[in-house]
Amino acid sequence: xxxxxxxxxxxxxxxxxxxxxxxxxxxxxxxxxxxxxxxxxxxxxxxxxxxxxxxxxxxxxxxxxxxxxxxxxxxxxxxxxxxxxxxxxxxxxxxxxxxxxxxxxxxxxxxxxxxxxxxxxxxxxxxxxxxxxxxxxxxxxxxxxxxxxxxxxxxxxxxxxxxxxxxxxxxxx
Amino acid sequence: xxxxxxxxxxxxxxxxxxxxxxxxxxxxxxxxxxxxxxxxxxxxxxxxxxxxxxxxxxxxxxxxxxxxxxxxxxxxxxxxxxxxxxxxxxxxxxxxxxxxxxxxxxxxxxxxxxxxxxxxxxxxxxxxxxxxxxxxxxxxxxxxxxxxxxxxxxxxxxxxxxxxxxxxxxxxx
Ligand SMILES: [Zn+2]
Ligand SMILES: [Zn+2]
Numbered sequence: 421x422x423x424x425x426x427x428x429x430x431x432x433x434x435x436x437x438x439x440x441x442x443x444x445x446x447x448x449x450x451x452x453x454x455x456x457x458x459x460x461x462x463x464x465x466x467x468x469x470x471x472x473x474x475x476x477x478x479x480x481x482x483x484x485x486x487x488x489x490x491x492x493x494x495x496x497x498x499x500x501x502x503x504x505x506x507x508x509x510x511x512x513x514x515x516x517x518x519x520x521x522x523x524x525x526x527x528x529x530x531x532x533x534x535x536x537x538x539x540x541x542x543x544x545x546x547x548x549x550x551x552x553x554x555x556x557x558x559x560x561x562x563x564x565x566x567x568x569x570x571x572x573x574x575x576x577x578x579x580x581x582x583x584x585x586x587x588x589x590x591x592x593x
Numbered sequence: 594x595x596x597x598x599x600x601x602x603x604x605x606x607x608x609x610x611x612x613x614x615x616x617x618x619x620x621x622x623x624x625x626x627x628x629x630x631x632x633x634x635x636x637x638x639x640x641x642x643x644x645x646x647x648x649x650x651x652x653x654x655x656x657x658x659x660x661x662x663x664x665x666x667x668x669x670x671x672x673x674x675x676x677x678x679x680x681x682x683x684x685x686x687x688x689x690x691x692x693x694x695x696x697x698x699x700x701x702x703x704x705x706x707x708x709x710x711x712x713x714x715x716x717x718x719x720x721x722x723x724x725x726x727x728x729x730x731x732x733x734x735x736x737x738x739x740x741x742x743x744x745x746x747x748x749x750x751x752x753x754x755x756x757x758x759x760x761x762x763x764x765x766x
Contacts, residue, residue: 426751430707480725534603534735537725550739552653552710552725562707564759566723568741568748575741578599586737 422571425467427460429553429565436486439465440493460567461560464549465490467569471543475501476583478538481509481554488516488555495525503527504586506536516555528590536586540579548576595744598640600633602726602738609659612638613666633740634733637722638663640742644716648674649756651711654682654727661689661728668698676700677759679709689728701763709759713752721749 435453439462449455468475468490475494482488482505495501503520507529510517521527530536540550551567553559570576608626612635622628641648641663648667655661655678668674676693680702683690694700703709713723724740726732743749 424745424747426748428751428755530737534731535737537732537736537738539725540739550724550741552712552723558707559710563710564703564708565710566713566752566755568723570748572597572745574597575599575743578601579739582601582739 425569427567430561431459431461471499473544476542478504478540479555480506480537482516483514484555501525505529548579598742600740603734604632604634644672646717649715651677651713652728653679653710655689656687656729674698678702721752
């Protein structure tokens with residue numbers, strides 16, 4: 421049966437260091453945050469970090485440092501990352517779009533008068549992550565938000581098609 | 594097999610009068626809009642108007658007159674409608690929340706410092722409609738947006754639970 425999961429936010433802030441460590445640590449993490457807890461946010465990070473080949477992101481607002489760290493790690497591991505975003509929100513306080521570009525990740529942005537308001541990701545053309553959640557700390561830690569995670573092809577396929585259409589439509593070349 | 598559908602916006606504006614007519618008209622509609630077209634918006638309205646018993650709405654921004662008209666029609670037909678919304682966006686230009694309240698529909702709003710950012714509806718505790726789309730004309734006619742429609746209980750159940758929790762948490766009594 422294909423994966424189907426719903427995550428609700430906000431969530432409490434917990435340590436996420438272990439998600440970025442390829443090998444278990446010898447000594448425990450000394451930071452002040454709670455450790456060893458599974459939260460909607462650790463689930464979201466785990467699903468993202470499960471990408472092995474491709475990651476297609478279509479995100480209205482992207483300022484979360486932790487989510488940016490996950491995307492940069494995937495990029496360093498050789499995952500082909502593409503990022504589509506909204507032109508007005510690229511420049512918001514703490515936007516991570518510049519960091520992604522600097523790391524060499526392909527970024528395109530909508531140029532029309534309206535918003536590119538999607539908030540979805542597709543990993544390996546197989547796993548869809550979509551919902552109301554923008555990739556910001558306020559959304560994760562403050563707002564009431566939802567994220568659906570699914571491998572059901574009836575949902576994944578249309579989103580892949582939408583991504584390719586928007587990606588081609590916003591080719592700067 | 595349970596219903597699974599993905600709708601993408603923006604969409605062109607077409608006549609929606611036929612969706613609100615219980616019986617086929619004798620004479621054709623004379624308005625200037627295109628007629629007889631199925632669009633993501635007519636699909637969305639059809640799914641909403643399929644409610645027979647209950648409609649639970651959890652919507653950050655609700656200013657679409659057409660969607661309001663659909664909700665008011667359901668209310669008049671005896672469907673028990675509950676509306677949860679965000680306090681900051683209740684007062685936006687053209688918000689329909691006042692009209693819903695005036696018609697006698699139960700409305701509650703989040704009172705915290707953060708946003709109630711969901712945009713979902715559940716009809717008859719059976720059909721989930723959720724995505725990035727706020728219920729505004731700009732979202733429907735301008736933005737790049739998505740809406741998932743599904744009867745898959747793996748998705749519907751968690752959203753029902755979330756609705757009941759937020760509904761109880763925002764009881765003004
Ligand atoms: Zn730690
Ligand atoms: Zn007409």
